[in-house]
Amino acid sequence: MEACMGFLDRLDPDILLKIFTYVDDPYDLVRVSSISRSWQHFVIANGLWKQLCLRKFSQLSRVAHVVELNKCWAVDAVQVGSSYSKEWEYLERDDRAYALLARASTTFTDRDCILKAISASSTDNYPQESIYNTLHPANNVRWRASYWSSKGQSNPAVPETLEYKLVDEFCVITEINLRPFQVYFDKGLPICSAKSVRFRVGHPKSPTDSGNDLPGYSLPDSADDKFVWTYTSQEFPMAQESHLQKFRLPEPVLCVGGILQIELLGRVHRCEIDGLYYICISFVQVLGRPLSPAFGVEILEPCGKFVLKIKNHRPFELQAQSNHTALAQLQKHLRDLQHISYIANMLHGNGNLVVNIDESEMDEGEDEYLL
Known part of the structure; x- marks a missing residue:
């Protein structure tokens, strides 16, 4: 001794x-x-x-x-x-x-951590093109194309956001994957990807904004008015391809509060019919691990x-x-x-x-x- x-x-x-x-x-x-x-x-x-x-x-x-x-x-x-x-x-x-x-x-196997879709900054045609469609890995559900579409914008720099509630209020997130939608029913089969993407995690500003009663298509106010973001990732470039694109975070991120935001930056596809720019996403996957039942948090x-x-x-x-x-x-x-x-x-x-x-x-x- x-x-x-x-x-x-x-x-x-x-x-x-x-x-x-x-x-x-x-x-x-x-x-x-x-x-x-x-x-x-x-x-x-x-x-x-x-x-x-x-x-x-x-x-x-x-x-x-x-x-x-x-x-x-x-x-x-x-x-x-x-x-x-x-x-x-x-x-x-x-x-x-x-x-x-x-x-x-540090001792876990990644699993899907999305519980439900909360809202999108805009939706072109609700509910046919709602954020709920991004929870399905299949390109087609019930013989219909499954994807979320933003409203059209004349300015390609206008961003879009998607918010999700995670399976637990205390999670470790390691990877977020997105699949842009390829518009197979338009001429040229265009891909409506964003130029880049950024991720945020956080918690509701109040218990009434927990995500259980939010509308699911678009928030009446900015998401920043309802959520506090405690982590913002770097900006990742997106490929103009329709396969599942994987974005591994530089280090695992602790999400306290169970809310994830995906920010889509820059529009690429311009619709020939109305001359507006759109972003469309067909599938979103969040990998990590919930820390329950061992842990809980109180904001x-x-x-x-x-x-x-x-x-x-x-x-x-x-x-x-x-x-x-x-x-x-x-x-x-x-x-x-x-x-x-x-x-x-x-x-x-x-x-x-x-x-x-x-x-x-x-x-x-x-x-x-x-x-």
């Missing part, structure tokens, strides 16, 4: 924390915590799980506080104990919450922050490894950390410092922390 504490104590705290900013894999942080009780204490005290999550999802900076709805391990004495005991309980709670969130956001208005609710700790826990495999991985990462610490001490003029870790304590920490 003393050797482990010495390793942590002999490094400058800022340098040590800087080292841990390079730990981006949840499995690696589990292994670090498993080295010993002192290392686990260090991870909790410095909020390393929270820091890892904030690096992955900037939207988490809006968390007001964390609530555990099923605290089977709650310690009643904390409520009447010292301020230090209360503070440590809060740190342990955050450690559990963000550790679970980090695992949940706090008007500040825009939210409460992160932990409902269930079991669904996203990491799979247990064999003792032999886990120990080998821990020892490898330990050697890496010892090498980094040696370099750090060289920079501080302590090149003769030799750090040893008690492997018997590492075995104890492994049994205690590995899932």
